[in-house]
Amino acid sequence: MMRQAAHTRREISFRWWRAAAIAGWLAVGIGVVGMTAEAAPSIGSAPGQETRPILVSTGALPPNEALVAVAERATASVVNIASSRKVAVGEPFGPFYGDPFWRRFFGEELGPRGPRREEREFGEGSGVIVSSDGYIMTNNHVVEGAEELTVILPDKRRFKAKIIGTDPRTDLALIKIDAMGLPPLPWGDSGKLRVGELVLAVGSPFGLTQTVTMGIVSAVGRANMGIVDYEDFIQTDAAINPGNSGGALVNLKGELIGIPSAIFSQTGGYMGIGFAIPSNMAKSVMASLQKHGKVIRGWIGVSIQELTPELAKEFGVKDAKGVLVADVLDDGPAAKAKLERGDIITAYDGKPVTNPTQLRMLVADTAPGTTVTLTVVRDERTREVKVTVGELPRETARASGEIEGDHALAGIVVEPAPRDRSGRRVGGVWVVDVDPGSPAALAGLRPGDLIREINRKPVKSVEDFERMAGRLRPQERVLLLVTRGNATIFLSISPQ
Incomplete structure (x- = not known):
């Protein structure tokens, strides 16, 4: 499966010179030779257990062999996920509606009105092994509504999987199979990603398991895409297609730095723009799902919007820095702290606030019960307001x-x-x-x-x-x- 963003975008062609540039880079050997890999402990590993690093020693392998080593290690930790569920289907006017002749005259908009019957719907996606004892991260839309989940390992073994927890707001899910001694993929720090870094995408596009593609990090911090509620996407041009969802985006240390989740496409397939959920967000969601079976997020009870230059002028501030409070919810943490509609929040616990998405992420990542300091501009005067963060209510x-x-x-x-x-x-x-x-x-x-x-x-x-x-x-x-x-x-x- 692969979620496709609803927006329309121009197709970005795969230029011949880009392939030539990468080939030239490989010939020169910049970036790969001299890398060392560090072992990163997995959240889901047993106590005292650490994941194995990629065995690429400094200067020991030519650049191409280093890429091969990373690909081999990553593919060993990426699985195929097959899902199935029963759905009710029906046809208006009975079986005749399926005939193109009737569709031509009556159209699609009439919808199913005839007798309904049950059919089994099948889906496919990918997942990443994140602990040796069977925990697997994937996308929520890969497992959503599934009545049965089957995980196929790279060695062709099959296991029934159970859902530990899902988080539709980030499109992440944690599932588990009854297996031991699995090869987890070590976590990388997505906060250190830089635009232009080479990355590999691993998954099962169109059911083609163990597929590896290469590209670069095209952008970081992509938000306001309308795909999920909490967005901080890594944009990449590594080929991502239906079936890649829930797989792995890895750096050249062989570390998991993203979970492919969505694409921009006018065709339903690869057009050079793919989006992955950053590993730091995935790790946080996984930890909460393991501990609570759900994701616990911070909440202060305000509606916020972007502070445009026009609004900044209306509220008497020189620069359009910060976010505007459009509403304060009754009896919420912000209301108790005397925050008001029309306040401009410029910093959250000392961190400058630049846009609504950033503030929402900062609040969501704060543990309930934590007291934070908001820097606020009100009536052209700057003040500090202390707010005790609550838990996002049901x-x-x-x-x-x-x-x-x-x-x-x-x-x-x-x-x-x-x-x-x-x-x-x-x-x-x-x-x-x-x-x-x-x-x-x-x-x-x-x-x-x-x-x-x-x-x-x-x-x-x-x-x-x-x-x-x-x-x-x-x-x-x-x-x-x-x-x-x-x-x-x-x-x-x-x-x-």
């Missing part, structure tokens, strides 16, 4: 979660409703996403709808919605009151 965290189950509301992703102009919270819950094959989607529910009632009972929060959805019986019909734009309508949803 309601807020659920903004990127999916309502699960076998009832009529399964497959809906909701978040708290926005505030009105007076600052009061609007009743209901905001629909962020709807599974295309879900009963709600078939009934006409859309992202952007505001659900105000379920079965004639008001919905005031995400918790209300989850509680009501959890009480639904599998075959129970549901009546929703929905506000869409300036119109309010009823939707009747029948379970599959």
